Amino acid sequence: MFALNLIRNMALLITLSIVYQIIMGFRIKPGRRENFLAGFLFGLIAITGMITPVNLAPGLFFDGRTIILTIAGFFGGPVPAFTAAAMSAAFRYNIGGSGTVTGILTIAESAAIGTLFYYFKRKKPFFETIPGLFIIALIVHAVMLLCMLAVTTGDGIAVIKKIAAPVLLVYPPATVLIALVFKNQEKRRLMENSLKISEKKYRDYVEFSPYGIFITDSEGKFTEVNRKASLITGYKKNELLAMNLGDIFQPDRRESAETHFSEILSKGSYYGEFPFIKKGGDNCFISVDAVNLGNNTVIGFAQDITERKKTDDRLRYRLSIEMIINTFTQAIVNSDLYDLDGEIQEALKSLGTVTQTDRVYLFLYNTDLTVFSNTHEWCAEGIDAHISYFQDIPVNSFPWWTEQMTSNTSVIFNDVGDMPDESKKIKDIFIEHNILSIAVIPLFHDGKLTGSLGFDSIKKSKQWTMDDTDLLKLTGNLFCSAIVHKNEIEERNRLNEQLVQAQKLESIGRLAGGVAHDFNNILQVIMGFSEMAMDDIPADSGKVRNYLDEINKAARRSAGLTGQLLAFARRQTIQPENINLNTVIGSSIKMLERLIGENIKLIWTPGENLWNTMTDISQINQIIANLAVNARDALEGSSGGKIIIETHNTVIDETYLKRNAFFEPGEYIILAVSDNGKGMDSETISHIFEPFYTTKGKEGTGLGLSTVYGIMKQNRGFINTYSEVGAGTTIKLYFRKHSEQELPVPEPVKEKEIRARMQQTQTILIVEDEETILTLAAEILKRAGYFVLTAENGEKAVALSGRVNDKIDLLITDVVLPEMNGKKLAESISALMPGIKTLFMSGYTANVIAHQGILDEGINFIQKPFSVKELLTKVNQIMSEDSLSV
Secondary structure (H helix, E strand, C coil), X not given: CHHHHHHHHHHHHHHHHHHXXXXXXXXXXXXXXXXXXXXXXXXXXXXXXXXXXXEEECCEEECXXXXXXXXXXXXXXXHHHHHHHHHHHHHHHHHCCXXXXXXXXXXXXXHHHHHHHHHHHHXXXXXXXHHHHHHXXXXXXXXXXXXXXXXXXXXXXXXXXXXXXXXXXXXXXXXXXXXXXXXXXXXXXXXXXXXXXXXXXXXXXXXXXXXXXXXXXXXXXXXXXXXXXXXXXXXXXXXXXXXXXXXXXXHHHHHHHHHHHXXXXXXXXXXXXXXXXXXXXXXXXXXXXXXXXXXXXXXXXXXXXXXXHHHXXXXXXXXXXXXXXXXXXXXXXXXXXXXXXXXXXXXXXXXXXXXXXXXXXXXXXXXXXCEEEEEEEEECCCCCCCCCCCCCEEHHHCHHHHHHHHCCCXXXXXXXXXXCHHHHHHHHHHHHCCCCEEEEEEXXXXXXXXXXXXXXXXXXXXXXXXXXXXXXXXXXXXXXXXXXXXXXXXXXXXXXXXXXXXXXXXXXXXXXXXXXXXXXXXXHHHHHHHHHHHHHCCCCXXXXXXXXXXXXXXXXXXXXXXXXXXXXXXXXXXXXXXXXXXXXXXXXXXXXXXXXXXXXXXXXXXXCCCCEEEECXXXXXXXXXXXXXXXXXXXXCCCCCEEEEEEEEEEECHHHHCCCCCCCCEEEEEEEEEECCCCCCHHHHCXXXXXXXXXXXXXXXXXXXXXXXXXXXXXXXXXXEEEECCCEEEEEEEEECECCCCCXXXXXXXXXXXXXXXXXXXXXXXXXXXXXXXXXXXXXXXXXXXXXXXXXXXXHHHHHHHHXXXXXXXXXXXXXXXXXXXXXXXXXXXXXXXXXXXXXXXXXXXXXXXXXXXXXXXXXXXXXXXXXXXXXXXXXXXXXXCCCCC
């Protein structure tokens, strides 16, 4: 009967344990509070068992508290075990009786042993098996039997004997059974809790995923979305769940989105990038990776790639600009000079296409930054070109704009209307031409403003960024380098052309000078002997005298041509004077008016406060006459012809020298002769200073401008020609400034004084290597009454001087002689005969007498060919005591 009651009590405990598991099944996560609750429930179960015990004797009863407390310690640990033990011990103590001490000891030992094995089972899983549990139950109840010795009434040993068999047969299996129930329930509870935790964790993964997650049905209606999906689209979750997939795409992409959704349904997956409309109207981009899960479910993972797309677009934009830069750089290096404009034009077109602007243009400033012009321009289809409107614009017309450019400040406005009030003048121009936004980048080279690169947006505003500015500056610098490169090539070619032209004219000059010198000797003989022949025949000799006269005239005309050749060769003998061009030219105006004719208007514009120059007056007159005749011929057949002669002072600096390499810096007087005639092309201009080159056919000698060129070179001056076909010609002559005041021109010696000064007793030594000229000069002077000695070279002249007893009054010598030149000869004879006078003669003056063709002061010289009268005049001037040195 005792054993049966124990079984009933165990059944109650099992039932209560199941209730415990149900109650504790609501726990989600174990903790201190849950442990106390478990101990409290275990305590209630133990107390319930003690309420319906199996009584063995008054105050001594048996129940299942040992099983419950062991289970509490084994599965719950110390907190539940000792909480339940404390409740049970208090209740047992309250019941009292002879078994109170034994009951409390039993409560303590079962809780302690259960807790002990709670720790053992972590290292020895064996104790969670049925054998292990049975061993634990045996230990607990064996100790319980020993506790019977503490019974206060009766014989404890007798009690042990009486109950040992039922206890050991019922309690251990009941303990194992209840433990298995707890173990199974605990396992299921843990699995459920784990599943709940797992579901919560994965729901958190979805909810807080960095990707937007969209779940739709097979019709594209949203059935579930996460927080990121709301952030990406801008719609709240409940708003999205009321929408369809197509509602978030741009209208022009909805059909495409529906096509791709059908592809997901048919193929099972899809990846793509789409533009879509965010709530509020912002256009964005998303990437979508979608999978058909079946069961009317499609899941899509979306990412907002708007910023990435912008970055990619900026990268592609930058790469496109860099590609243009690389292409243009290669073009600069490899292209011909004349192709460079085309390459610049092509680069502007590429820039306009990449930047999506409507007009791209290049402005360049002149060297002194006074004007700027539109030199290159590209326009999109339907956009008007402006290049013809913006030429030679004065810089001071737009002060605000000029300030921005010169300070290297880019002018960038996404809305032209935002330009400041100070820019009103140019702002109004932009508005007038319907320009919505602009970007203009100043171009600098070596710290100097050279131009600007501009972009106009007309069809729609362009939103420029700082990155744009950096790229455009880089591109602008490339354009600047290209322009500088082009200018350098043009400058190099132009300087090379100047060098070639100068070398060509120099070679021609040397040839012309040599020819003129030799030809002068021949003309000297013809002129001299023809004059003496005319003196020897009677005045009424008729035809013979006329023939001789014609021969003499032809020789004189030929001498004029050789004089022009010598002027070109810079071997013409000159007598420079400190003069004022206004004075010299002013006295020649009447003569020039008669020279050019009444049908052409001559305008004389003398410059104020004109500086003086050291130049031969006759050469100035020669220059003016030649240039006036050329201008007159250029105006032939035209009405309203004008020739303008003007003078003014100027200073040539380093800037001017960059374009005129053969000039020298300094102060100059400019003499400019202009006409509004036919003008010349570049090919004609390249030849105009060559001797015998003429555009006048048989009427021209081709020596006019070559003479002018030679005179300017001889006087260390310069010449520049400006001409355009149909627009006329201007020739500018640059004379060096001379600081001294203008000197009076000496009066010429009158012919009547010549006869008065003639001396019949004077001795003259003539030295000339040309035999015919030597004979001619000797004959002329003998006829005039002089005693004449002759020698063919310097050595014979020195030897002859040493043998002559009487004084030699005058030495006449050619400048250029074999072995000993005229100057050395004069020095040698002067050493033998101090005070002897010398007259040099030559077809040209070499450096032994003159410096670059200009005679030293006090030197007597006569130019070959000379007439009888010219020679006698010069000799008499020298031989007379009061003669003037010429």
